[in-house]
Amino acid sequence: MSEPRLVEVRRNVLKQNDVIARALRDRFRSAGVFVVSLVSSPGSGKTMFLEKTLSMLQPRYRVAALVGDLATENDALRLARSNAPVRQITTGTVCHLEAAMVEKALQDWNLNELDFLFIENVGNLVCPSSYDLGENLRLVLMSVTEGEDKPLKYPTIFNSADVAVVTKNELSEAVEFNWEAAHQSIQSVRPGMKTFRLSAKTGQGMQEYLEFLGQQLTEQQTVAQK
Amino acid sequence: MHELSIAMGIVDAALDEAKRRNLHVSAVHLRLGALSGVVKDALLFSYEVACQDTALAGSRLIVEDVPVVVFCPHCQQDRALVSVQSFVCPECSTPTMDVRQGKELEVFALEVDD
Numbered sequence: 001m002s003e004p005r006l007v008e009v010r011r012n013v014l015k016q017n018d019v020i021a022r023a024l025r026d027r028f029r030s031a032g033v034f035v036v037s038l039v040s041s042p043g044s045g046k047t048m049f050l051e052k053t054l055s056m057l058q059p060r061y062r063v064a065a066l067v068g069d070l071a072t073e074n075d076a077l078r079l080a081r082s083n084a085p086v087r088q089i090t091t092g093t094v095c096h097l098e099a100a101m102v103e104k105a106l107q108d109w110n111l112n113e114l115d116f117l118f119i120e121n122v123g124n125l126v127c128p129s130s131y132d133l134g135e136n137l138r139l140v141l142m143s144v145t146e147g148e149d150k151p152l153k154y155p156t157i158f159n160s161a162d163v164a165v166v167t168k169n170e171l172s173e174a175v176e177f178n179w180e181a182a183h184q185s186i187q188s189v190r191p192g193m194k195t196f197r198l199s200a201k202t203g204q205g206m207q208e209y210l211e212f213l214g215q216q217l218t219e220q221q222t223v224a225q226k
Numbered sequence: 227m228h229e230l231s232i233a234m235g236i237v238d239a240a241l242d243e244a245k246r247r248n249l250h251v252s253a254v255h256l257r258l259g260a261l262s263g264v265v266k267d268a269l270l271f272s273y274e275v276a277c278q279d280t281a282l283a284g285s286r287l288i289v290e291d292v293p294v295v296v297f298c299p300h301c302q303q304d305r306a307l308v309s310v311q312s313f314v315c316p317e318c319s320t321p322t323m324d325v326r327q328g329k330e331l332e333v334f335a336l337e338v339d340d
Contacts (some may be wrong), residue, residue, distance in 0.1 A: 004337045007249060011239040012332040013256075059340035061243060095228055130331070131244035155310045156263045188312050193323030 017131055024106075024134025031111035034217040035119065037133050039095075039157055040141035041150075044122030045167050047075045049072040049141060049200040050120055052138035056203075056210055061115040061217070066105050068097040068122045075120070085109075096127035099134055115217055125154040127152055137216060143168040148181040155189040162193070165209065171201040232264055232331070233272035237282055244281065253286040253337035259330035260294050260310055287335075294328030296301045 012018065028035050040046045052063060057063050064085040067075045076088035089097060089105050102119060111117070119135060121128045140161035142150045146169060150156040152222025158164065165184050172179070179197065186195055194212070229267060240254045254273075266289055273287040294307040298315035304326055310317050317320060 004252065005340055006255070006335045006337055007247065009240075009243045009333055011243065013239055013331045013333060016235075094231070107328050126263065126265075130228065130232070152311045156261055156337075159261060159310070159313070160263075187313075187321070189310070191323050216254040218335050 014130065014132075017099045019094050020103055021132035021134040022061075024099060024103060025136075027111065028117070028134060028136065029142075029220070031114070032221055032224055033111045033114045033115045033117050033137045034137070034213070035133075036137045036139055037121060037135040037211070038139050038141055039118040039121045039125065039128045039161065040123060040143075041125050041146065044054055044123070044141050044143045045147060045200060046120055046123065046141055047078055049167055050118055051082055052200045052203070052206060052209070053118065054079065054084045056206060057116060057213070058082065060214075062113060062115050063116045063118070065118040065120060066102065067120040068101070071097070078160055079141070091122060095124050096124055096131055097121050097133060098131050102133050117165060125157045126149075129160045135203055137162045137221060139163045139165060141165045141167060143210065144172040144177040144182075145175055148178050149185050151182075151185040151189045158186065158189045159176070159195075161190065163212075164190075164195045166195065166197045169197055169204060170202050170213040180195060228313045229264060229270040233269055233276035233287075234275045236273065236287070236333055237276045237280060238311065240282060240336060241280060243333070243336060249336060249338045251282055251285050251336045252339050253288050254282070254333060255288045255290065255335040255337065256336050257332045258289050259292045260307075261325065261328040261330040262331045264331060266291070267281040268277045286337075290334075292328060292330045297324040297326050298322055299324070325333050 038046055054063050065079055066087050066089055068089045068091055069075055070091055073088045076086045079086040087105055089101050140158055171226045186193055196209040245252045275333055277283050295304050298305050298320055300318050300320040305315050
């Protein structure tokens with residue numbers, strides 16, 4: 001029997017997504033908008049965190065959000081209370097956002113009128129890691145109720161993120177959260193990752209994180225002007 | 227689980243190449259990085275479903291696992307990671323995020339019947 005013949009093709013399976021993501025990133029840069037995507041497991045408090053982020057940034061900055069969910073527009077309705085422009089992306093059965101969904105949702109938006117755009121991904125710590133959305137910063141959120149070893153259980157998504165936020169800090173005593181252990185697991189899967197510990201509910205620790213976002217925006221605008 | 231949409235992407239890419247080169251494909255070879263975010267078993271299962279009613283029906287998916295390779299700033303060398311739970315050089319334990327390999331999700335060859 002003859003050996004099977006191999007034909008080399010070399011095709012990146014996610015090429016289509018990457019091409020759209022790159023175009024989005026260019027569009028964001030030329031509009032001077034800083035784009036943050038949020039990933040976390042379901043129930044970690046992403047929407048509450050985003051609601052606080054939007055309303056606390058608003059006095060100084062022009063902000064907007066896209067929120068991905070399998071079904072319902074509840075999150076968009078909740079976030080609309082902040083008075084920021086919010087659009088829901090309902091993915092149906094799809095467990096993650098893809099660049100094409102973001103592109104479609106932003107079609108009629110004038111990004112020049114924004115400083116920050118937040119993209120809340122579907123609550124899922126597995127699938128979103130494969131898809132670039134053109135964001136400038138990927139933020140992974142975990143709450144103290146999820147346990148210190150969450151990063152070790154989902155290393156790929158933590159590794160793909162730029163910043164970690166540990167939230168629901170007001171509950172850390174009740175659940176005996178070990179901050180040192182959590183910090184170690186984050187640093188193990190993503191050495192050098194900047195981490196914020198805060199409570200979206202009480203506002204404790206939010207200021208430091210918001211200042212960080214402000215710096216990121218300034219840096220991006222400085223680079224864009226060069 | 228997003229492996230079905232990934233599998234459909236693999237089938238689309240393979241079908242496109244096969245059509246363009248006029249090939250009858252018996253197997254698709256995929257390079258799958260340990261940091262790709264894709265689960266191999268779920269992908270193998272999804273591949274069969276994604277092939278149904280296409281020219282690839284009955285073909286096999288052959289997955290080559292690609293380990294994560296990082297550059298160690300201390301040793302000044304590429305090193306294979308022991309575990310994706312620990313981004314440190316296996317020789318000197320220096321933490322590193324300089325990933326050189328391991329994110330691949332690439333159809334790299336088609337096996338053809340002549």
